Amino acid sequence: MSSLSLLSRLSSSASPSTRRLLSSSASRPLVDLRSDTVTRPCADMYSAMLSAPVGDDVFGEDPTVAKLESHLASLFGKEAGLFFPTGTQSNLCGLMAHCNSRSSEIILGSNSHLCLYEQGGLSTLGSIHSRQLPEDPETAQVPIDAFVAGVRGDDPHYPRTAVAAIENTHNVLGGKVLPASYISSLGAALAAQDVPLHIDGARIFNACVKLNVTPAELCAGAASVSICLSKGLGSPVGSVLVGSKHVVGLARRARKAAGGGMRQAGVIAAAGLYAVENNVERLADDHQRAEFLCGKLREAGYGIEVAPTTNLCYFTLPDGCALDSGAFADRCKERGVLVGLMYGETFRFATHKDVDDEGLELAAKVFADVLR
DSSP: OOHHHHHHHHHHHSOHHHHHHHHHHHHSOOEEOSOGGGOOOOHHHHHHHHTOOOOOGGGTOOHHHHHHHHHHHHHTTOSEEEEESOHHHHHHHHHHHHOOSTTEEEEEETTSHHHHSSTTHHHHTTOOEEEEEOOOTTTOOOOHHHHHHHOOOSOTTSOEEEEEEEESSBTTTTSBOOOHHHHHHHHHHHHTTTOOEEEEETTHHHHHHHHTOOHHHHTTTOSEEEEESSSTTOOSSOEEEEEOHHHHHHHHHHHHHTTOOOSSTHHHHHHHHHHHHHSSTTHHHHHHHHHHHHHHHHHTTOEEEEOOSSSEEEEEOOTTOSSOHHHHHHHHHHTTEEOEEEETTEEEEEOOTTOOHHHHHHHHHHHHHHHO
């Protein structure tokens, strides 16, 4: 059933107030800039999901899951892949695979998603101690010599450094891209200390498109990568961890303990396959649209925290603005634009496939009108 026919049926059986709401929603779809996680499957993606061959993936019998895992492992130049329902679980289980003995430690950026937004799962679920180092706000990189200096060996006073992690693109620092040269040099420096490198690749394809490099080239210096399919690529769910067969095997055990084993998961893996095969190159459109909207925000007097590199931009209200952040967000919503308040008084917008040029023009107009 099409969305329009469903809307018609709902409207005909609804109360007058509900009919008004449905009519309003149909005529004025919201421009949702809160995150690129809000994307919805297109008709062709739904079709791929409906026709996907499936089996019990816990038994290793789902052919669509196996195809997705193999495809991404090959694309990233790694030996094996493992499908997860979420990126948080993919990161957690991948890092548990590297830290599979007691007193293990991870070195990571203090502004990373792993550090700030995954509820401390590394410690509470993985028994992994974290050593947090500040990133350069301009490059989003932890200096390589700081990573190397942070490595701790087999001294009984300290946890043993078992893995290091970076995030690409870097969310909090504005979607900044970490280049292949940095990843390669960091991976080599850490390998000399017998420490593997993990990449939280929540938006790794945005980085590939921005740098015009293949995933294998960009991630050659990493031992493992967690690849999210449900952001700019438009899949409704799913991430894949890629790495060596040994690491993926240990991550499979961790996934089972974390409740991530799924049965006929091919119906969602098919969406991920469609996303990787069809929605990567169009990420360049999101990058261009982010730059466009940032330009409009500057013209309106907003404080741009970080100039957009990819599809993310952080901004604050102008000095002397009569509205507080909550009131600003509410008034934008009343006019059909959703914005995300990340922390304090700072907003973030994320461009994605479900916001077109017309939507961006509307957002820019709404921002200016609300300030007036």
